[in-house]
Amino acid sequence: MSEQTMTAFEVATPSTAIQPYLRVEDVHMRYPNDNGGVEALHGVQFDLHPREFVCLLGPSGCGKSTLLRIIAGLLTPTRGEVIFYAPTASRISLVFQDANLMPWRNVRENIALPLILQGVPRSQALQKADAWLDIVGLQGFGEALPRELSGGMAQRVAIARSLIQEPGLLLLDEPFGALDALTREKMASELLRLWQEHRTTVLMVTHSISEAILLSDRVLVLSSRPGRVVLDLAIDLPRPRDEDVRYTPEFGALARELRRAITD
Numbered sequence: 001m002s003e004q005t006m007t008a009f010e011v012a013t014p015s016t017a018i019q020p021y022l023r024v025e026d027v028h029m030r031y032p033n034d035n036g037g038v039e040a041l042h043g044v045q046f047d048l049h050p051r052e053f054v055c056l057l058g059p060s061g062c063g064k065s066t067l068l069r070i071i072a073g074l075l076t077p078t079r080g081e082v083i084f085y086a087p088t089a090s091r092i093s094l095v096f097q098d099a100n101l102m103p104w105r106n107v108r109e110n111i112a113l114p115l116i117l118q119g120v121p122r123s124q125a126l127q128k129a130d131a132w133l134d135i136v137g138l139q140g141f142g143e144a145l146p147r148e149l150s151g152g153m154a155q156r157v158a159i160a161r162s163l164i165q166e167p168g169l170l171l172l173d174e175p176f177g178a179l180d181a182l183t184r185e186k187m188a189s190e191l192l193r194l195w196q197e198h199r200t201t202v203l204m205v206t207h208s209i210s211e212a213i214l215l216s217d218r219v220l221v222l223s224s225r226p227g228r229v230v231l232d233l234a235i236d237l238p239r240p241r242d243e244d245v246r247y248t249p250e251f252g253a254l255a256r257e258l259r260r261a262i263t264d
């Protein structure tokens, strides 16, 4: 039986050579309203492979956040489904543009919180949080309260809080959107370093073409609303990458192709 003739539920072992981490299968989303509803997504379909870093680009309002929320299980699509193949798929972590830290807890307590909520003994969770403070370059800030942090530092805490759970899938919704351009570039490089060391599967929404190319194995471009995938572009620049890759002709060619797909 070919894959096309199976129902989505039956596709437990896809025939592709590499088993995907997850498959977004013909996902449609319509938000109800008094005027017949808003169609946010229309037939979105793609695979995400284990340890892949994929960025989602697209015009404002094309349904990128909606798609992330559907994959996270926070929203149910009107049609279609998200199929997980990997055993670790239950551990999904979602990071938003706003760090959403608990204001009355210090940095190490914020980072340790997901483990404490999972029942890990407090001292053990805080010890692990200390290790993550080092990894994200916040040594010496463990006792600081969120209000004492810059936007970039707060976002590093949010990323550490996500990664401490060792998620199988990290979903990032414009995590650097609220930061100034230089901090944003620095954070993108740090995220790249973290991913190169820890290699979790990542799907990240961004509005920045260059950020998407720097970080990704593949970039998916959604059309304007209702969003559907209009380009699935492999970023075959060698890894490890650093900021200098932005100045290569290959980078420029990829940026042009993505820009064309977004503006078309």
Ligand SMILES: Nc1ncnc2c1ncn2[C@@H]1O[C@H](COP(=O)(O)OP(=O)(O)OP(=O)(O)O)[C@@H](O)[C@H]1O
Residues within 6 Å of the ligand: 031, 032, 038, 039, 040, 058, 059, 060, 061, 062, 063, 064, 065, 066, 067, 225
């Ligand atoms: N809860 C909701 N109820 C009704 N409509 C919604 C809801 N959430 C989103 N929408 C609509 O669905 C469409 C897609 O929204 P979404 O936030 O997913 O887009 P986006 O691509 O993430 O946007 P942006 O890039 O501006 O953040 C938009 O037209 C939005 O107004």
